[in-house]
Structure formats: C-alpha cells, structure tokens
Amino acid sequence: MLLERIYDEDLAQASYFIGCQAKGEAIVIDPRRDLDDYLSLAEKHGMRIVAATETHIHADYLSGTRELAAKTGAQMYLSDEGGPDWTYGPDMDEAVRMKHGHRIELGNITIEAVHTPGHTPEHLSFLVTDGAQSSEPGFMLTGDFVFVGDLGRPDLLDEAAGFVDTRFQGAKDLFASLRDRFLTLPDYVQVLPAHGSGSACGKALGAIPASTVGYERNFSWWSRYLESNDEQGFVDELLSGQPDAHAYFGRMKMENKIGPAVMGEVPALVEYTAEQLTAELTADEVIFVDTRNNVEVHGGTVARSLNIPGIDKAASYGAWVYDPLIEQRPLVLFAADRTEAEAMRDHLFRVGIDSAHGFLTTLDGLELVKPQLVQPDELDSFDRVLLLDVRNRTEFSEGHVPGARQISGGRVLWKLDLLPAKDAGTIVTYCQSGVRNSVAASALRRAGYDIAELDGSYARWAEMGNPTEVGDSVSV
Known part of the structure; x- marks a missing residue:
C-alpha cells in the first residue's frame, strides 16, 4: 500500500493519496482544487486515480473532489449521513452516497466509512486496511473529527454558516463519536487528521502530522472527560475559547454542499504593462493585488489595491478581502514572474477565487500612494x-x-x-x-x-x- 500525505501550509490542510501498487489504482481523500500534486503522484507510481472522496462538507477550503473526478474520471464517494439538511446537492449526483460501514475496495486495500458526527452531522472518518499486511485496519483518516491533541470544533455551523445553537448538540455528538467509534479502536491504529497547527477548525491543534488512538486516549485534554463519562464538562471545555471563524467559511460550506464549479483547463495569465494596468484601473475594470509585505506596502502602493502578502498565505488572506459572490472585477497580481503568479493563482483557487486574470512584474510607471x-x-x-x-x-x-x-x-x-x-x-x-x-x-x-x-x-x-x-x- 502507498499512503502519501499532501499538506497545504497555507490552509493547514491535509489530503491523502492512497494507492494499491498491485492493481495500480488510487484514491484521493479530501483533495483541493489544484490537482498537480495528485496527478504527479499517480504518474510517478504508475497509478490511475479511480476514486475521490471527502470526510465532510468543508468550510475552510473549496473541495477538489468534483474537479478531480472531472479530470481523471474517478468515481466520487460522498457522505449520505446527517439527515436531509446535510445531503450534497444535485451537482454531485454522480457520486456514490455512503452510509456508515460503506466500503471502497482498491485491490488489497479496504477503506471503510465510519460515521463520526460532531464537527458536522454528516462527517465520516475512514478506516484503512492494507490486506496485504493484515485483516484489521491500521489507519484512521479522521478528517475534522480528531486532530493531534485536539478535536474538530462543533460551533462552525453557528459561527460561519448561519445556524443557531447547533454547537451544543454537535459537542454531544462528538462526545458520543469518541466513545463509540474512536476509543473502541486498538491503540496501535494510526490517526491521520485533515488539519494541523494554524487551522481555524480547532483551538489547539498540534504541529505533528500524525498520532495514534493510544496516544490520544492517554494524553489528549478530552480523554479525562471520556474516562469519567463527564459529558457536560467535555461540552463546556470544548466550546470555550474557540478562535474566530472566518466569514468566508459560510461561502465554502454553501459551495461545497451544492458542488464546486469545475474549472477544467484554465486560461494563461495575461502579462500586463504599467500602461495597460493604469488604463484598466482608471476604468475600474480590474483590482490590483499588491503581494509585498506590509513594510514595503507602507512605502507606496497602488490606490485601492488589495494587500495579499506573498504566496504562502494567499488563500487565507485572499478569502479575507475578496468575495467572488459579490466582486466581479478580475484580479491582477504583482509577481516576480509568471511562475510565481501561477502559484499564487493556485492558492486562490483553493478558496474559490477563480478570477486572477493577469500579472505585473514591476511597479515602475505606476502612480503610488502611501497608506x-x-x-x-x-x-x-x-x-x-x-x-x-x-x-x-x-x-x-x-x-x-x-x-x-x-x-x-x-x-x-x-x-x-x-x-x-x-x-x-x-x-x-x-x-x-x-x-x-x-x-x-x-x-x-x-x-x-x-x-x-x-x-x-x-x-x-x-x-x-x-x-x-x-x-x-x-x-x-
């Protein structure tokens, strides 16, 4: 069995590529929309991506499940748990809808869906069994259920998606999922979560990429509440001190439920001259994105430009300042070259910002103002x-x-x-x-x-x- 973790430092998000070398088939779990990493892994190992799935309706990034299926012909698999309010929309009708216990077979590998509500009602985790080594599962991909040292927050539906007081039932559901689904597993089962340190999907996520059931059972803050069966104490501590949920989470939740737009082949970025950009800015036809750090921006920037400093956090900061449901003007990115501009565009794709149209490599010739x-x-x-x-x-x-x-x-x-x-x-x-x-x-x-x-x-x-x-x- 091949198991690769693909980690996005920008959004602190992990997806997983699991493949059977004997059959040459692979599945991607929780993919993002820019697909190069998954396609490169498949090519490197001589595999076909035949399946794509996700643990839940995500709020912090736009899912690439539909994009990957359109690109490779992979079969989509989606949760059918949580009730009618949590059913994926008609744009996802080609997906196989999974209930608790559903199994996906890839040669010797079995991936079993486990309903683990709490973070969201439809949430699934995946038990992975490498049949060439064992008849029992050795890995659990926990999505936003169990993180290293923490748990997925149950309040995002209230904070970002417009629901009211769902956090309390979500916290109780999380307690039950831990008791009935997680702590019943052997201690040796490896825990592979969908987020790491820096994610807003929890309040104290560890920076270590993986854990085990035994480690979390013995050392996580929540374990003492499960040991004493103190549900109320667990709920109170879980819900206290959660960080602010970003407002764009509501847009992600809605688009992921309906079915994210498929981009397909994207057009090449247009390289702008200062004269062309000035003309389009004067006509209010584009928005300039200054990608420099705040100190450089303070020395002079384009009036009414957006500051999204660098590639590393382009998805996170881009979603703070640009809402594609409201803003129709395309973006022109300040970048050293085309490669850098394309990398930044890929990050913006991850949060559903598909309007990066061009790039500029110098500020010479532009009128600048100092904030x-x-x-x-x-x-x-x-x-x-x-x-x-x-x-x-x-x-x-x-x-x-x-x-x-x-x-x-x-x-x-x-x-x-x-x-x-x-x-x-x-x-x-x-x-x-x-x-x-x-x-x-x-x-x-x-x-x-x-x-x-x-x-x-x-x-x-x-x-x-x-x-x-x-x-x-x-x-x-």
Whole structure:
C-alpha cells in the first residue's frame, strides 16, 4: 500500500493519496482544487486515480473532489449521513452516497466509512486496511473529527454558516463519536487528521502530522472527560475559547454542499504593462493585488489595491478581502514572474477565487500612494472615530490597546454595519505585528473607509510600555 500525505501550509490542510501498487489504482481523500500534486503522484507510481472522496462538507477550503473526478474520471464517494439538511446537492449526483460501514475496495486495500458526527452531522472518518499486511485496519483518516491533541470544533455551523445553537448538540455528538467509534479502536491504529497547527477548525491543534488512538486516549485534554463519562464538562471545555471563524467559511460550506464549479483547463495569465494596468484601473475594470509585505506596502502602493502578502498565505488572506459572490472585477497580481503568479493563482483557487486574470512584474510607471500611519506616541491625540483591533478575540482578550473594539480581519468585511459611517472620520486599525492589519486595512480602504494603521501594531505599542487592557467586553 502507498499512503502519501499532501499538506497545504497555507490552509493547514491535509489530503491523502492512497494507492494499491498491485492493481495500480488510487484514491484521493479530501483533495483541493489544484490537482498537480495528485496527478504527479499517480504518474510517478504508475497509478490511475479511480476514486475521490471527502470526510465532510468543508468550510475552510473549496473541495477538489468534483474537479478531480472531472479530470481523471474517478468515481466520487460522498457522505449520505446527517439527515436531509446535510445531503450534497444535485451537482454531485454522480457520486456514490455512503452510509456508515460503506466500503471502497482498491485491490488489497479496504477503506471503510465510519460515521463520526460532531464537527458536522454528516462527517465520516475512514478506516484503512492494507490486506496485504493484515485483516484489521491500521489507519484512521479522521478528517475534522480528531486532530493531534485536539478535536474538530462543533460551533462552525453557528459561527460561519448561519445556524443557531447547533454547537451544543454537535459537542454531544462528538462526545458520543469518541466513545463509540474512536476509543473502541486498538491503540496501535494510526490517526491521520485533515488539519494541523494554524487551522481555524480547532483551538489547539498540534504541529505533528500524525498520532495514534493510544496516544490520544492517554494524553489528549478530552480523554479525562471520556474516562469519567463527564459529558457536560467535555461540552463546556470544548466550546470555550474557540478562535474566530472566518466569514468566508459560510461561502465554502454553501459551495461545497451544492458542488464546486469545475474549472477544467484554465486560461494563461495575461502579462500586463504599467500602461495597460493604469488604463484598466482608471476604468475600474480590474483590482490590483499588491503581494509585498506590509513594510514595503507602507512605502507606496497602488490606490485601492488589495494587500495579499506573498504566496504562502494567499488563500487565507485572499478569502479575507475578496468575495467572488459579490466582486466581479478580475484580479491582477504583482509577481516576480509568471511562475510565481501561477502559484499564487493556485492558492486562490483553493478558496474559490477563480478570477486572477493577469500579472505585473514591476511597479515602475505606476502612480503610488502611501497608506496613512499613526505612531504609537501619537495615538492618544490622533483624531479618530474608532480604534479597531483585527486580531482574533482570544488575542484581544489577552491584551489590547485601551478603548479598542475587536473584529477579526477574516470577518471585518462582513461586519461593516458595526463600523462608523464611511464619512464619519478616520478608523485606526492594528493587529499583532502589522501583517494582518495591512491586509484588512487595504480591504477597508477599497470599501471606502478612511483608514490609518497603527505603525508596528500591538507588539510595538506594548514594547514601548504603553498601557494595555485585558478582557473581551467590547469584542465582536
């Protein structure tokens, strides 16, 4: 058996390529939409991708299951658990719908679906048996059920998908899934989760890529509640202190349920000159994406551009500042060359942003403006209508600039009703170091707000010995 983990550092997301060398067939579990990694693995090992599946209706990225099936002819397999509210839409009708216990056979390999609700009602985990070695499963792909040292959060449906109070039943379901599905497995079964450290799908995910049932049974925070059968204590701790859910999660959940659009062959990016870009910006036909870091952006950037700093977090930050359900203008990316621009476009594909149309390799010839900065020692006397903290609420509660209000950078464009009117005056924004702040500030400027950034953000404010407050009484 071949088992490969393909990890996306941007979204802290893992997909898995499992293949039978004897039969030359493979399945991909939880694929993303840019397919090169899976196709390359299949070619390298002389395999055909004959199946694609996913653990649940994802919220943090756009699933590549449908894209992979269209590209390779692979059979789709999807959950049919969780009830009618959690049934995949008609665009996924070609999929085999799986109930608990459904088995997918690939030569000597058996992949068994295990219904593990809690994170979502339809969630499946997959027990993998390598029949050439054993008649018993040796691996469990746990999706967003069990992470290394943590569990999938059950509150995302409330936080991002518009549901009300589903978190409480979800937490109870998670308790039951652990008791009845997970802890009944032998300790040696390897645990392969769909996310790692940095994901917003849990609050304390470990950075180690894999675990075992025995390790989680003995050392995870939740194990003591299962051992004492303390369901309420488990629910209370699970639901406390969860980080902010990004607003784009709601769009991902909806599109993944209906069935993500199939991209097929994508057109080549257009290489722009400064003159061409200036003309299209003047006509308001495109949006320029400045991909430099916040320090360089502060030295001068294109007016009304979006700051999405670099490839590494392009999917995460791109989804903060650009909603393809609302914004129709295509994106022009600042990049060193075509290869870099294409890599960034691939990251944007992962969150359903398919509108990257072109790229530019130099800012020479463009008119640049400098974003307004406020120095920490000027803040008290600076004329502002709001001091806005765009960090997560957990960061905010641990310490913030006095008088600040918190709306995380991944939610602020969807919370404009909580901001003062656009003509009310200047909003001063900050994050921890300035990176996230530059992203959020660029989006707010483009939306028409007068924004000034606290130079150095909270880290510099605190380092200078300025007063700070703790608590979340003004958090949103």
